[in-house]
Amino acid sequence: MSVTFAQGFTAAGVVAGISSTAGKKDLALVVNDGPLKAAAGVFTTNRFCAAPVQWSREAVKDGRLDAVILNSGGANACTGVEGYEQSAKTARKVSELLGCPVDDVAVCSTGLIGELLPLSNVLAGAEAAFAALDDTVQAGEDASHAIMTTDTKPKTVTRLGSNGFRIGGMVKGSGMIAPQLATMLCVITTDAVVTPEQLRVALAAGVDTSFNRIDVDGCMSTNDTVLLLASGASGITPDADEFNAIVADCCAALARQIIGDGEGASHDIKITVEGATDEDAALACGRAVAASNLLKCAISGNDPNWGRIVSSLGTVPVGVAPYDPDQVTVDVNGVRVCDGGKPGRDRGEVDMTPREVDIVIGLNIGGATATVWTDDLTHEYVHINADYES
Amino acid sequence: MSVTFAQGFTAAGVVAGISSTAGKKDLALVVNDGPLKAAAGVFTTNRFCAAPVQWSREAVKDGRLDAVILNSGGANACTGVEGYEQSAKTARKVSELLGCPVDDVAVCSTGLIGELLPLSNVLAGAEAAFAALDDTVQAGEDASHAIMTTDTKPKTVTRLGSNGFRIGGMVKGSGMIAPQLATMLCVITTDAVVTPEQLRVALAAGVDTSFNRIDVDGCMSTNDTVLLLASGASGITPDADEFNAIVADCCAALARQIIGDGEGASHDIKITVEGATDEDAALACGRAVAASNLLKCAISGNDPNWGRIVSSLGTVPVGVAPYDPDQVTVDVNGVRVCDGGKPGRDRGEVDMTPREVDIVIGLNIGGATATVWTDDLTHEYVHINADYES
Numbered sequence: 001m002s003v004t005f006a007q008g009f010t011a012a013g014v015v016a017g018i019s020s021t022a023g024k025k026d027l028a029l030v031v032n033d034g035p036l037k038a039a040a041g042v043f044t045t046n047r048f049c050a051a052p053v054q055w056s057r058e059a060v061k062d063g064r065l066d067a068v069i070l071n072s073g074g075a076n077a078c079t080g081v082e083g084y085e086q087s088a089k090t091a092r093k094v095s096e097l098l099g100c101p102v103d104d105v106a107v108c109s110t111g112l113i114g115e116l117l118p119l120s121n122v123l124a125g126a127e128a129a130f131a132a133l134d135d136t137v138q139a140g141e142d143a144s145h146a147i148m149t150t151d152t153k154p155k156t157v158t159r160l161g162s163n164g165f166r167i168g169g170m171v172k173g174s175g176m177i178a179p180q181l182a183t184m185l186c187v188i189t190t191d192a193v194v195t196p197e198q199l200r201v202a203l204a205a206g207v208d209t210s211f212n213r214i215d216v217d218g219c220m221s222t223n224d225t226v227l228l229l230a231s232g233a234s235g236i237t238p239d240a241d242e243f244n245a246i247v248a249d250c251c252a253a254l255a256r257q258i259i260g261d262g263e264g265a266s267h268d269i270k271i272t273v274e275g276a277t278d279e280d281a282a283l284a285c286g287r288a289v290a291a292s293n294l295l296k297c298a299i300s301g302n303d304p305n306w307g308r309i310v311s312s313l314g315t316v317p318v319g320v321a322p323y324d325p326d327q328v329t330v331d332v333n334g335v336r337v338c339d340g341g342k343p344g345r346d347r348g349e350v351d352m353t354p355r356e357v358d359i360v361i362g363l364n365i366g367g368a369t370a371t372v373w374t375d376d377l378t379h380e381y382v383h384i385n386a387d388y389e390s
Numbered sequence: 391m392s393v394t395f396a397q398g399f400t401a402a403g404v405v406a407g408i409s410s411t412a413g414k415k416d417l418a419l420v421v422n423d424g425p426l427k428a429a430a431g432v433f434t435t436n437r438f439c440a441a442p443v444q445w446s447r448e449a450v451k452d453g454r455l456d457a458v459i460l461n462s463g464g465a466n467a468c469t470g471v472e473g474y475e476q477s478a479k480t481a482r483k484v485s486e487l488l489g490c491p492v493d494d495v496a497v498c499s500t501g502l503i504g505e506l507l508p509l510s511n512v513l514a515g516a517e518a519a520f521a522a523l524d525d526t527v528q529a530g531e532d533a534s535h536a537i538m539t540t541d542t543k544p545k546t547v548t549r550l551g552s553n554g555f556r557i558g559g560m561v562k563g564s565g566m567i568a569p570q571l572a573t574m575l576c577v578i579t580t581d582a583v584v585t586p587e588q589l590r591v592a593l594a595a596g597v598d599t600s601f602n603r604i605d606v607d608g609c610m611s612t613n614d615t616v617l618l619l620a621s622g623a624s625g626i627t628p629d630a631d632e633f634n635a636i637v638a639d640c641c642a643a644l645a646r647q648i649i650g651d652g653e654g655a656s657h658d659i660k661i662t663v664e665g666a667t668d669e670d671a672a673l674a675c676g677r678a679v680a681a682s683n684l685l686k687c688a689i690s691g692n693d694p695n696w697g698r699i700v701s702s703l704g705t706v707p708v709g710v711a712p713y714d715p716d717q718v719t720v721d722v723n724g725v726r727v728c729d730g731g732k733p734g735r736d737r738g739e740v741d742m743t744p745r746e747v748d749i750v751i752g753l754n755i756g757g758a759t760a761t762v763w764t765d766d767l768t769h770e771y772v773h774i775n776a777d778y779e780s
Contacts, residue, residue: 045705046701046704046705047703047704047705047706047708047715048700048701048703048704048715048731049704075697077697077701078697078700078728078731078732078733079732079733080716080730080731080732112697113697113698113700113701114696114697114728114732114733115733221701222697222700222701222704293683293767293771293775294775297771297772297774297775297776298775298776300772300776301775301776303776306504307465307467307468307502307503307504307612308503310438310468310503310612311436311438311467311503311611311612313437313438314436314437314438314439314612315435315436315437316437318437325437325438326470338468338504340470341438341468341470342468342469342470342504343468343469343504343505377683377772377776378772378776379769379772379773379776381683381687381772382687382690382767382768382769382771382772383769384687385683385684385687385688385691386687386688386690386691386693386767386768386769
């Protein structure tokens with residue numbers, strides 16, 4: 001269902017010849033038919049941010065977007081003034097087709113850094129996508145396929161509010177995921193009646209506890225973009241708290257799907273840090289463990305190697321996360337393999353057959369908790385990133 | 391030659407039955423026969439520091455050491471009070487054999503975290519090593535073999551001062567290398583006449599520009615130890631600046647050998663950041679690039695993927711390293727593949743056949759430079775760390 005689940009939105013996904021994979025859908029268009037055109041966005045903090053990020057950051061600043069055009073097959077990053085002009089021309093093309101202001105069109109790109117896009121293909125693709133716009137399930141699914149790169153499956157979400165408003169979304173992302181946002185493009189749509197300010201608050205909070213807590217490979221992208229668009233087409237005004245909660249839930253569901261489709265991953269690793277002095281401390285510990293290549297390799301070998309967990313935990317400065325190493329516990333899939341900083345139950349007792357590996361670290365100094373997600377590090381990850389060009 | 395190159399030192403390396411590899415030398419002893427017994431040490435900053443680190447940090451505090459006993463086959467880390475007692479009993483055994491104070495014996499261990507050592511084997515091994523102590527080339531080489539774990543070759547260094555004093559050393563380290571020290575045990579010996587304070591200054595400076603600038607896998611160890619011992623047996627008082635320079639050179643040579651033997655590595659990657667506002671800024675940029683799994687995979691696939699270099703560079707906060715992305719250049723093996731933040735010469739021009747890959751990043755905002763070293767990320771790294779127990 002994806003972005004067409006909410007009323008007031010049409011979408012399309014077409015083959016534009018941008019991707020090097022012949023016949024792959026590589027251009028998506030999402031249009032907000034209103035009556036509201038409210039929008040909010042969150043973007044990469046990478047200083048080498050791509051041309052489409054520079055363009056879209058400005059476009060969404062006034063809280064209004066009519067449409068988003070997204071392409072796979074090229075990131076249009078580190079492409080200078082010419083790259084920026086490509087994003088501007090792409091937005092202009094869409095604005096002419098829709099009859100809307102050029103600065104109400106967002107542009108998103110994903111793919112190889114450092115190469116310009118085949119602009120004529122993008123512009124012709126925009127026309128084809130415009131012609132194919134529809135509010136059907138299929139149209140939403142076509143769009144979610146068109147943004148995939150090394151993703152092995154499309155990632156979508158739909159949620160229904162208690163008084164009938166709808167939220168739907170799509171995301172792409174598999175590698176270059178971390179630590180603040182991922183190489184991910186995400187569009188979430190809703191037919192609720194909400195203001196741009198409500199969207200900004202809901203999106204910032206939702207992203208903070210989802211996309212900002214996943215880490216496939218520690219690599220931050222130049223192109224990360226998350227957009228939230230509201231059409232108001234349902235005529236329903238949501239309860240603000242419920243709206244925020246559902247947006248956060250959509251972000252979490254999409255982020256979880258990214259981890260489930262991490263490049264080459266054979267295990268999804270959930271790392272929960274409990275008993276911290278505050279949430280930031282718990283988060284810092286979780287991120288440090290999630291970043292350990294040695295742990296990620298051990299998990300891919302089905303080894304619940306807690307020594308690699310505590311050695312990563314030990315790199316977090318005392319000032320960031322106070323704890324006593326002699327009080328720390330580590331449970332892997334329910335087995336307490338480290339107890340009070342020393343060996344606990346035999347790690348041979350841990351069942352490593354499930355895809356999801358559940359690591360719980362107890363700092364035993366306070367009451368705060370945070371969870372981060374990562375993937376294991378496999379031969380296939382190296383293969384994808386050494387032997388393919390991306 | 392290793393630690394026996396300097397006069398006044400004896401060493402041994404024996405098979406003690408600690409390692410799970412039958413017949414592997416796994417216990418080394420280095421003895422300072424004086425007349426001086428000056429010493430200095432640098433240790434891991436990991437909060438889960440191992441029992442031998444806790445012991446040795448105290449032992450070296452007074453600037454005097456008579457001996458160092460080192461074992462592979464077990465890290466004795468996260469082993470609680472019982473582990474600390476194992477280190478203490480090991481030191482006591484050596485002190486009884488040598489007739490020196492127990493707190494003038496340092497203990498170093500490397501291997502799997504979270505398991506106690508087979509103490510009777512360690513103590514019997516200490517006796518065997520004591521019996522085998524010699525000042526020969528072979529004795530030094532035996533010691534350098536006994537500390538190896540996943541290392542594929544021993545790593546040693548010798549240097550001669552201009553007025554005849556000598557410095558020699560050995561190190562082990564291959565994985566769990568970064569970002570402040572490595573899983574490394576290092577002993578450097580000199581026959582120069584120097585004070586403990588001179589040793590401390592020389593070692594701190596030497597470590598800072600060598601072991602603290604290599605990163606195999608971003609994983610900091612629980613057991614890192616670098617010791618510098620002076621016997622004064624040459625009777626030669628060195629020029630202080632020359633002494634510091636040679637110690638730094640020894641550290642750099644040993645650190646370079648660790649990178650050359652990084653787990654599974656097929657390329658050694660030298661990352662030089664030039665034109666930074668200050669050395670810390672250059673270092674922060676170099677470390678960020680060295681930590682990129684995506685870049686390390688690309689290099690293992692012989693792809694000089696500069697997009698993965700700048701996207702890592704872009705994660706360094708402006709406050710840490712000011713630069714303008716549009717002024718940045720990247721040279722790989724002498725080819726300027728990125729020029730002013732945009733594509734430069736074709737990356738197909740880069741010769742990726744040499745083992746050493748030379749990456750030079752120009753920030754073009756100041757005059758400071760720093761170099762860090764890392765390895766590429768290969769199938770073999772994953773194999774070693776997923777499929778072996780360590």
